[in-house]
Amino acid sequence: MAASTKQVCQVSNQMSPTRRPARIPTEQETHGRRGRSITDDDANAINRVEELSYDLKVHEVMTASLKIASPEMPLSQVLEILRVNRISGVPVVKDNELIGILSLEDIVHAMQKNELSAPVSAYMTRKLVTVASYDSIVSAIQKFSDSRLGRLPVVDENYKLVGMITKGDITRGILIALQKDYKEEEVRRYRASHLFEDIISDRTTLVLRYNIKAQDFTHGGNASSHIKRALLRLGADPQIARRCGIAVYEAEINLIIHTTHGGILKLEVESHRITMSTIDDGPGIPDIEQVLQAGYSTATEQVREMGFGAGMGLVNIKRCVDKMDIESTVGKGTKLTMRIHVPTENFTGRKEE
Amino acid sequence: MNLRKIIKLSDGFLLTPDLDTDIEINGGYGADLMSDVLAFSQPNSLLLTGLTNPQVVRTAQMAEFHAIIFVRGKQPQAETLLIANQEGIPLITSPFGMFELSGRLHKAGLPSFESNESN
Known part of the structure; x- marks a missing residue:
């Protein structure tokens, strides 16, 4: 069923090439192509899994520990090897050279003729489809779909057998690679979140400083983005990280909009509280009560447009x-301090005693 | 609602083809004032906006939006696209205006994620 649907979709694609993705490629458009040259649209639609099928090499996912058969071996002995190892085929090797492959299907043929005592060479498949260990797994995928075989022998550049690859090996390889990106972040988070447990002092404070340039709207928010990520890695509750992120982002934007020479954004993390502050050297706020009123602003039209x-x-x-x-002196500068209390288990994994 | 469905409903064009669109969006929020976005939105929603500068993506990141739709067919600046790809926030442009698009998505079942009480 699935195969026939795919065929139809392929044909319609070929018949109306100009109508192909004007907008978002559908799933069929993304995955249903085969045997066509890749257009720019296609290239854009290549997703991470497809990327991986090019990045991953056959030797990275294949099974290297091998069960092999010799051509003289009786079929009954091979059947035992297949049964014990729960595999459905073995490569046949003579003088270190791959000469054929014997599958369960070949053995069934021999059984029908009651010839289980015959040697492997009588029933093995000599027409070999092999894949090179240094090839991308995409070439193995191609060979699987072209040949309809379940397992392929893997050979090195000297045509020496080095392993076997199955479709299951490929799936497993891709899944592991996909998990890796995720795991790297997990490891970072794990290391960072143990900071407050692993480093013993009477009072541990982690201080991060960022220099913010005046009028640099393009990079506005970068520091806040780093701060939020740092807090999450340190093990802060996502809600607390969100509150900190929003507060520090507004403060960062204020430095960019209002200061003469920019300023410094500082994050101090302690096990029980997070302190964020901005310090600048001018122009200073004449009336603090006024700037605290909702809607009061001295921003330019350009800033408002943003x-x-x-x-x-x-x-x-x-x-x-x-x-x-807020402390401010006109002509000297402004210091804004923001503080959030955190439950102790945020950074130590333990409940507050 | 799946983001792919939202793109379809908004007649939208995905500007970040490398990013995953098979994600679940819980609600929508529309504004052109970034401070409003920061103050009154709820996490895990979709941002509808007419602004296209890089700050939109930063704001969306801070307020934890899962995707951004630019209304009235607006195209973002290159820097905006760059940050969106970095931070993994899909950008979409839709030919509809803010009111029209909000109505379409709401009618199709996407709830409003505007909260009266701020964060």
Whole structure:
């Protein structure tokens, strides 16, 4: 059923090439192509799994520990090897050279003629489909679909047998590779989250500093993005990380919009609280009460066009954090401090005693 | 609602073809004011906006949006695309305006993720 649907889709693709993905390629368009040259649209649609089928090499996923048969071996002995190892075929090797493959199907043929005592050479398949160990797994996939075979011998550049590959090996290889990206982040998170347990002191503080340039809207938010990721890696509750992220982002944007020379954004993480602060050297705020009112803004039209400067920044920050302080002197600069209390288990994995 | 369905409903064009669109979107939120987005949105939703600068993606990242749709056929700046790909937030452009698109998605069953109480 599935195969026939695929055929239909293939034909319609070929018949109307100009109508192909004007917008989003459908799943059929993405996965149903075969035997056509790859267009730009196709290239864009290549996803991670497809990428992996090119990145992964046959030798990375094949089974290297081999059960082999010799041509003189009686079929009954091979049947025993297949049964014990729960496999459905073995390569046949003579003088270190691959000369054939014997599958369960070949043995069934021999059984029908009651010739289980015959040598392997009488029933083995001599027409060999092999795959090179240095090839991408995509070439193995191609050979599986062309030949309809279940397992392929893997040979090296000297045509010496080095392993066997099955469709299951390929699936497993891709799944492991897909998990790797995810695992790398997990490992980082694991290491970071143990910081407060592994390093013993009377009071441990992790301090991160970021220099923020005035008017640098292009990079605006990068520091906040790093801070949020750091907090998550350190094991902060996602809700707390979100509150911190929003507060520190508003503060970062304020540095970019309002300061004369930019400023410093600082994150201090302790096991029981997170403190974020910005320090700049001007121009300073003449009336702090006024800037704390929702809607009050001194931002330019340009800043407003970017979706900021509606006089909500500090109001937002105040909502997100447990404590906010502003100290400012006109002509000298401003210091904004934001603090969030965290339950101790956030960073240590233990409940607060 | 699956993002692929949302793209279809919005007659949208996916600007980040490398990113996975087989993701679940729980609700929608529309605004052009980034502080509003930060203050009144709920996580795991879709952002409808007319702004296309890189800050939109940063804002979406901070407020934990899963995808962004630019209304009225707007095209983002190159830097915006770059950050979106980095942060894994799919960008879509739709020919519909904010009101029209909100209506279409809401009618199709995507709930509003606008909260009256801020974060």
